[in-house]
Amino acid sequence: MRKRKTYPFPHIHLIMNKPINYVCSRTSDRSKTVYSILPDTLSDNVKLHTIGRLDKNTSGVLLFTTDGKLSNYLTRPESKIEKNYLVELSKSVNEKEQIFYIEKAKNGLILPPDKKSPEEKASS
Numbered sequence: 001m002r003k004r005k006t007y008p009f010p011h012i013h014l015i016m017n018k019p020i021n022y023v024c025s026r027t028s029d030r031s032k033t034v035y036s037i038l039p040d041t042l043s044d045n046v047k048l049h050t051i052g053r054l055d056k057n058t059s060g061v062l063l064f065t066t067d068g069k070l071s072n073y074l075t076r077p078e079s080k081i082e083k084n085y086l087v088e089l090s091k092s093v094n095e096k097e098q099i100f101y102i103e104k105a106k107n108g109l110i111l112p113p114d115k116k117s118p119e120e121k122a123s124s
Contacts, residue, residue: 011067012046014038018062024053031056038064051075 016034018024023031034050042048051063051071065071073079093101 011065011070012042012048013067013070014042014048014064016062016064018054018059020057020059023056024050024062034062 016037018034019037021032022034022037024034026033026035035048038048047066048064049066049071051065051074054060054062063074074081
């Protein structure tokens with residue numbers, strides 16, 4: 001068994017630009033994980049976890065930490081941490097449709113279910 005490396009500070013915080021086709025879980029039988037991108041010294045020796053998650057087909061900022069309090073604070077709806085998303089549509093829409101979709105998004109969107117998850121109401 002490998003000896004865990006100790007660090008001279010209480011917590012580790014990392015930011016990653018998560019690439020598409022990686023999942024935000026530690027292990028997966030079907031997909032590459034974001035943990036496989038991290039250096040072995042971190043992923044093997046430190047109890048990092050992601051703050052929130054991004055879907056497999058999504059890229060963007062992903063935070064890792066060893067600090068459970070920080071993670072809880074950033075993900076709790078009561079903290080009112082603003083999140084921004086850039087959405088790319090499969091077809092172009094006219095100005096009237098853009099206004100409609102912007103207003104609809106302000107109230108939450110119903111996302112179509114993927115192969116393994118039920119419909120979800122966006123909560124960001």
